[in-house]
Amino acid sequence: MKLTILGCYAATPRSMTNPTSQVLEIKNHMFLIDCGEGTQVQLRKNKLRFSKINHVFISHLHGDHFYGLIGLISTFSLLNRQTDLYVYGPKGVKEIILLQLKLSNSWTGYNLYFHELESEEPQVIFEDDKVKVTTLPLKHRVYTNGFLFEEKPDLRKLNPDAVKRYGIETCYYHKIKQGSDITLDNGTVIPNTELTFNPPAPKSYAFCSDTMYTEDIVPLLQNVDALYHESTFLESEKHLCERTMHATAMQAASIAVQANAGQLILGHFSTRYDSIEYFKQEAKTVFSNVVLADDGKVFEI
Amino acid sequence: MKLTILGCYAATPRSMTNPTSQVLEIKNHMFLIDCGEGTQVQLRKNKLRFSKINHVFISHLHGDHFYGLIGLISTFSLLNRQTDLYVYGPKGVKEIILLQLKLSNSWTGYNLYFHELESEEPQVIFEDDKVKVTTLPLKHRVYTNGFLFEEKPDLRKLNPDAVKRYGIETCYYHKIKQGSDITLDNGTVIPNTELTFNPPAPKSYAFCSDTMYTEDIVPLLQNVDALYHESTFLESEKHLCERTMHATAMQAASIAVQANAGQLILGHFSTRYDSIEYFKQEAKTVFSNVVLADDGKVFEI
Numbered sequence: 001m002k003l004t005i006l007g008c009y010a011a012t013p014r015s016m017t018n019p020t021s022q023v024l025e026i027k028n029h030m031f032l033i034d035c036g037e038g039t040q041v042q043l044r045k046n047k048l049r050f051s052k053i054n055h056v057f058i059s060h061l062h063g064d065h066f067y068g069l070i071g072l073i074s075t076f077s078l079l080n081r082q083t084d085l086y087v088y089g090p091k092g093v094k095e096i097i098l099l100q101l102k103l104s105n106s107w108t109g110y111n112l113y114f115h116e117l118e119s120e121e122p123q124v125i126f127e128d129d130k131v132k133v134t135t136l137p138l139k140h141r142v143y144t145n146g147f148l149f150e151e152k153p154d155l156r157k158l159n160p161d162a163v164k165r166y167g168i169e170t171c172y173y174h175k176i177k178q179g180s181d182i183t184l185d186n187g188t189v190i191p192n193t194e195l196t197f198n199p200p201a202p203k204s205y206a207f208c209s210d211t212m213y214t215e216d217i218v219p220l221l222q223n224v225d226a227l228y229h230e231s232t233f234l235e236s237e238k239h240l241c242e243r244t245m246h247a248t249a250m251q252a253a254s255i256a257v258q259a260n261a262g263q264l265i266l267g268h269f270s271t272r273y274d275s276i277e278y279f280k281q282e283a284k285t286v287f288s289n290v291v292l293a294d295d296g297k298v299f300e301i
Numbered sequence: 302m303k304l305t306i307l308g309c310y311a312a313t314p315r316s317m318t319n320p321t322s323q324v325l326e327i328k329n330h331m332f333l334i335d336c337g338e339g340t341q342v343q344l345r346k347n348k349l350r351f352s353k354i355n356h357v358f359i360s361h362l363h364g365d366h367f368y369g370l371i372g373l374i375s376t377f378s379l380l381n382r383q384t385d386l387y388v389y390g391p392k393g394v395k396e397i398i399l400l401q402l403k404l405s406n407s408w409t410g411y412n413l414y415f416h417e418l419e420s421e422e423p424q425v426i427f428e429d430d431k432v433k434v435t436t437l438p439l440k441h442r443v444y445t446n447g448f449l450f451e452e453k454p455d456l457r458k459l460n461p462d463a464v465k466r467y468g469i470e471t472c473y474y475h476k477i478k479q480g481s482d483i484t485l486d487n488g489t490v491i492p493n494t495e496l497t498f499n500p501p502a503p504k505s506y507a508f509c510s511d512t513m514y515t516e517d518i519v520p521l522l523q524n525v526d527a528l529y530h531e532s533t534f535l536e537s538e539k540h541l542c543e544r545t546m547h548a549t550a551m552q553a554a555s556i557a558v559q560a561n562a563g564q565l566i567l568g569h570f571s572t573r574y575d576s577i578e579y580f581k582q583e584a585k586t587v588f589s590n591v592v593l594a595d596d597g598k599v600f601e602i
């Protein structure tokens with residue numbers, strides 16, 4: 001899994017800082033998560049082939065998380081996109097996009113499917129044979145979801161020496177990779193573990209932004225490999241969290257501890273601070289594996 | 302009058318080229334003309350105090366001319382703007398903006414007034430004692446207006462030596478500046494021209510983008526000091542103008558000739574060309590005073 005941060009700053013786009021957007025490359029998918037103003041330019045700057053994006057996940061309808069969506073959808077049209085595009089986001093996102101396309105008399109030449117979200121409960125919103133995406137209900141000023149991206153286990157890896165040694169025909173290989181034992185012609189049963197190696201452990205990534213501190217999400221995040229959790233403020237500005245419904249770096253770290261996360265990626269920084277290093281210092285006091293998101297940064301998960 | 306080009310390229314925002322937006326500083330106003338995606342960042346990069354923008358003029362509802370408007374309106378809110386903001390644009394712009402503010406539960410803390418345009422005839426849409434703004438109906442794929450910005454004549458400039466010589470009291474100065482002659486106590490009439498100098502000639506600027514070649518606008522543009530006319534294509538791609546309803550550099554120059562414009566500013570360049578100098582070369586074959594817009598360029602008119 002490869003995560004590219006296109007933008008990770010709160011509120012308004014500036015010359016050097018971009019609002020929220022990320023690209024998650026997971027199995028054969030390139031998922032776009034949130035799409036603040038300027039996302040299409042950030043995609044270009046980071047040399048990501050955005051024709052490969054077929055799924056866009058929008059957490060909530062605050063501008064710094066979706067004002068770039070209509071521009072991206074229009075640019076896909078100008079680039080003559082033919083492939084279907086799926087947009088997952090709060091109810092209302094469809095009306096906003098279609099109204100603008102209608103008024104500009106610029107319908108897309110590709111199919112645009114909206115999967116509008118209203119549930120307050122976690123829901124599986126995307127699933128194929130390799131990947132599953134589940135919503136993470138968050139607590140913010142408007143209806144907001146985080147997203148949990150989970151790889152499914154790969155098939156077991158064939159041990160080429162073992163299958164040759166037992167003279168097993170290739171037509172059985174797929175069953176073996178699926179985990180089956182094999183019975184030889186002489187009746188001997190060869191257990192699957194002798195014929196295969198463990199596949200790489202499936203990875204998971206959770207995106208939680210924007211949200212105030214809420215332990216409700218902890219059970220959904222158990223053992224997640226990488227957790228992106230917003231940290232708009234430091235503890236010194238904790239008093240701002242209640243009204244704005246944002247979290248501090250310390251609170252994000254506390255969620256990471258309770259979820260037994262492998263790694264905590266902090267983001268959605270307020271631009272009031274002269275360095276984002278403070279966020280890391282604060283979170284590290286309770287959780288060791290903390291990294292800072294930053295625009296253009298790439299994480300291998 | 303000072304014109305700052307924030308963006309002057311067609312279609313989609315790119316790393317180095319921005320969609321249409323301009324700031325016109327005229328008398329005591331800072332007018333924003335069109336507002337493509339990324340305009341608020343361009344305002345910052347060009348160090349323009351965007352709290353001084355009180356009037357936004359939107360030519361048409363294609364994305365490269367207005368997708369940055371909702372972001373700017375939201376940023377004004379985040380910056381705690383209190384001053385009224387006036388938006389002039391095609392019918393529909395109000396619905397688009399209000400829908401997004403409603404769904405993000407983020408009403409502005411300042412008054413937002415929409416002046417929606419539907420007329421196919423030129424209309425005076427803004428007027429005060431120093432400036433007048435008139436729409437210029439253009440021919441494009443959707444309802445589109447250009448805008449003619451005209452300074453009104455200043456008061457005449459008082460000749461301090463002359464008024465002293467005739468012993469004229471200060472209470473008459475304002476009438477003199479307005480153009481009145483003065484009758485002295487002895488009955489002698491002093492003509493205004495002896496007491497005043499001509500004020501600087503009022504200037505005018507016309508913004509015409511996007512449009513196909515149309516001579517209908519020529520009478521409205523007579524003797525304009527500076528004409529910004531779109532030139533999406535060169536004559537070599539003239540065949541694209543009919544379907545896309547854009548103009549070539551040559552056609553823009555022809556309008557400048559017929560309008561007896563002082564200067565032609567070319568813009569809205571397609572990014573298909575490796576240099577924008579070609580546009581200037583082409584236009585110069587029929588009109589001499591041609592300059593090229595470019596992102597960040599400033600013109601004194």
